[in-house]
Amino acid sequence: MVRPYDILRAFITALLLGFLLFIVYALWVRYQVEPLTRDGKVRADIVPVAADVGGLVTEVRIHDNQAVHRGDVLVVIDRPRYQLAVDQAHANLGNVRAALDEAIKEDRRNRAMTDVVAEETTEQGQAKVAELTSSLAQGQAALNLAKFNLGRTLVRAPVDGTVAVTITIATFFIFLSSSSPACRGVERMRARRSGRTGLPDMAPRWRARSIDWL
Numbered sequence: 001m002v003r004p005y006d007i008l009r010a011f012i013t014a015l016l017l018g019f020l021l022f023i024v025y026a027l028w029v030r031y032q033v034e035p036l037t038r039d040g041k042v043r044a045d046i047v048p049v050a051a052d053v054g055g056l057v058t059e060v061r062i063h064d065n066q067a068v069h070r071g072d073v074l075v076v077i078d079r080p081r082y083q084l085a086v087d088q089a090h091a092n093l094g095n096v097r098a099a100l101d102e103a104i105k106e107d108r109r110n111r112a113m114t115d116v117v118a119e120e121t122t123e124q125g126q127a128k129v130a131e132l133t134s135s136l137a138q139g140q141a142a143l144n145l146a147k148f149n150l151g152r153t154l155v156r157a158p159v160d161g162t163v164a165v166t167i168t169i170a171t172f173f174i175f176l177s178s179s180s181p182a183c184r185g186v187e188r189m190r191a192r193r194s195g196r197t198g199l200p201d202m203a204p205r206w207r208a209r210s211i212d213w214l
Helices: 004-033 079-112 119-151
Strands: 041-048 055-060 073-077 154-156 161-163 185-192
Touching: 055 079, 079 119
Parallel strands: none
Antiparallel strands: 041 185, 055 073, 073 154, 161 185
C-alpha cells in the first residue's frame, strides 16, 4: 500500500530534480548560447571622409549612427555650379573645334593656290592650325576635368560601416580637400574578446548587446 509520505517524498524528489535540470539549462544558455562578459572591448576604425572639391553643402543624406555601404552618397556639394562649369567647357570646346575646322579649310585653300597666296600667308595658316589643335587638346582636358569635378560633388562612403559624426546643416561651405564637416568619418566596429572572458566560440559578426552596470 502506497503511503502519503512516500508520494510526498517522490514529488519533492522530482521537484528538486527538475529544479536542478533548470539550473543546468540556464547555465548552458548563459555561457554557450548568450555569453556575457564584463571586460569585452569594441574597437572602431575611423575612416575620415574628405571632400575633393569645394563649395556649399546642398544636401546631407546621412545621419548619426546610420549604416552605410561603400559607394553610398553621404553629402552633395553644389552640383549646379559644377554643372555650369561642364556646360561652359563644352561651349569653349565647340568654339575651338569650329575655329580649327575653319583654319584647316583656309590652310588647304592656301596650299592649293601657291601661285596667288604668298608663302608667308601659308606659313601663318599652318601655325594657326597647330595653335588651334593645341587649344583643342587643352579644351578637351578642361572638359574632362570639369566632368571629374562634377562627379566628385557626390561625397561617397569609402567603406562599409557606420556614420560617426554628422552635422545636418545643408548650407555649410567645404573648402577644397578639407575634412567634410557634414561627415567626420565612417566607423568600422568589431568586437574583441579578452583571454579572461571564457568565450572560446566567439566569432566575427556576432550580434552583441551592451549593458550598463550601475
